[in-house]
Amino acid sequence: MKWEPDDFELEKSSVWSFPERGNWATHDSKYRGNCSPYVVRNLLLRYSKEGxxxxxxxxxxxxxxxxxxxxxxxxxxxxxxxTALARCKEKIAFEYGDAKIEVREADARALAFVKDSSVDFICTHPPYANIIKYSDGISGDISLLDYGSFLEAMEQVAKEAFRVLKKGKYCAFVIGDIRQKGSVRPLGFDTMRVFEEAGFKLKEIVIKQQHNCKMTHKWEKISIEKNFFLLAHEYIFILKK
Ligand SMILES: C[S@@+](CC[C@H](N)C(=O)[O-])C[C@H]1O[C@@H](n2cnc3c(N)ncnc32)[C@H](O)[C@@H]1O
Structure with missing residues (x-):
């Protein structure tokens, strides 16, 4: 097993681009809309430490x-x-180091089992409203909500994130904008505001280029016909409690 990426370097600017998917350890691209391991590695190394x-x-x-x-x-x-939880368990089932990894079925809006001010770093990646629906009707799945209801749900997520994070520590999340009926809806910035309203202070906005999106070929044709730009970036918002 290859445990590390080749030639990894920490990002130094606010624009990130990873043309390679990231094929070390048990990573693969099979979970729809999953995150680049390069993004997570950068965030964990910058905003957390061992233990x-x-x-x-x-x-x-x-x-x-x-x-x-x-x-x-x-x-x-x-x-x-x-299904996601089963996959998480499968992906972490390898022998390496002595970190404790807990996988639990829980709603991000209600993490009662996590104590106040107990987490050192939040590194997460919510759905982008209902652009990818992650289930056919699981109660609590916020990927089934329309734009407005999604932002309301994210208010609760942000409050809960603020509660569990230690003071002075960071919360980072990856999110993208969406296009509906020909117009861009700024889901990234709207969600960032929700986190600010929950008490977080904005530290960084990173723009991440998207590569190899599924559906791109179909949408490329439509974008030319209808004269709009394909969304090819996401954001990583980093906020401080
Ligand atoms: C964008 S995906 C995360 C992908 C992940 N970063 C990866 O690399 O595989 C968003 C996830 O949020 C989950 N989800 C939706 N509503 C949720 C909620 N209320 N609480 C916790 N998870 C939820 C979905 O089931 C989905 O697995």
Missing amino acids: DWILDQFAGGGTSLVEAKLLGRNAIGTDVNP
């Missing part, structure tokens, strides 16, 4: 949990979807 407790309340396919394990950070990963 810290990391929270990913939208754990999905487990990218952050694998990286936490490889980098010696303890982690709690939650998701409302049992």
Whole structure:
């Protein structure tokens, strides 16, 4: 097993681009909309240290949990979807170091089992409203909500994130904008505002170029016909409690 990326360097600017998917350890791209392990590695190395407790309340396919394990950070990963949780468990089932990784079925809006001010770093990646629906009707799945209801749900997520994070520590999340009926809706900035309203202070906005998006070929044709730009970037918002 290859445990590390070749020639990894920490990012130095606010624009990130990773043309390679990232094929070390158990990472793969099979979980729809999963995050680049390069993003998570950069964030964990900059905002946490060995032995810290990391929270990913939208754990999905487990990218952050694998990286936490490889980098010696303890982690709690939650998701409302049992398929995601089963995948997380499969992905972290390798012998490496001694970090503790907990995988739990829980709603990011209600993490009662996580104590106040107990988490050292939040590194997460919510759905982008209902652009990808992660289930057919799991109660609590916020990827089934329309734009306005999604932002309301994220208010609760942000409050809960603020509660569990230690003072002075950081919360980072990856999110993208969406296009509806021909117009861009700034989901990234709207969600960032929700976190600010919950008490966080904005530290960084990183623009991440998207590569190899599924559906790109179909949308390329439509974008030319209808004269709009394909969205090819996401944001990483980093906020401080
Ligand atoms: C963008 S994916 C995360 C992908 C992950 N970063 C990865 O690399 O595999 C978002 C996840 O949020 C989960 N989700 C939706 N609503 C949730 C909620 N209320 N609480 C926790 N997880 C939720 C979905 O099931 C999905 O797995």
